[in-house]
Amino acid sequence: MKLVFATHNDHKLHEVQQLLPESFELLSLKDIGCFAEIPETGLTLEENAKIKADFVTQTYGLDCFSDDTGLLVDSLNGEPGVYSARYAGGQKNAGDNMAKLLSKLEKKDNRSAHFKTVIHLNINGKSFAFEGIVEGSITESQQGNGGFGYDPIFRPNGYIKTFGELSAETKNAISHRGRAIQKLVDFLKNSTP
Secondary structure: OEEEEOOOOHHHHHHHHHHOOOOOEEEOOHHHOOOOOOOOOOOOHHHHHHHHHHHHHHHHOOOEEEEEEEEEEHHHOOEEEOOHHHOOOOOOOHHHHHHHHHHHOOOOOOOEEEEEEEEEEEEOOEEEEEEEEEEEEEOOOOOOOOOOOOHHHEEEOOOOOOOOOOOHHHHHHHOHHHHHHHHHHHHHHHHOO
């Protein structure tokens, strides 16, 4: 069965393909000839994930899933949230985003935060949603060069290292995206022949 992952990120595509049953052939947006930047106009992560999956299903008539992820900081009322990728502007620069967040947290004692990933799946004419959350805190400075986005300043609860310092294997086992993808994989394994 062919299933489109609404992403242009080949690394993310390969990572998910390894988790899916062999009966699934995972395709990227590039594989189906979609080079458009699908606008994320939703006010929540759930809405943005749905917008992307629905765009592919309605435009190309294919079963599809998409994800949207945000970092939510408690003392900033959930910022950057749905705007995580473009927190410091439309250029979507991770360094700028981290600098802005660290600056806003400078005088805050409460640095607790969580990452949340929402996956929206359109398959066989039906829609499903899955989410993964990991709790943690924001460090006072960047630590580590691994991962991407806010990983060098996010320390998951129970660990002394940030996502930027943990191995990819460890991070994927405990991360918000890993948890959401595992729910998707379990659903697909149990609901398809």
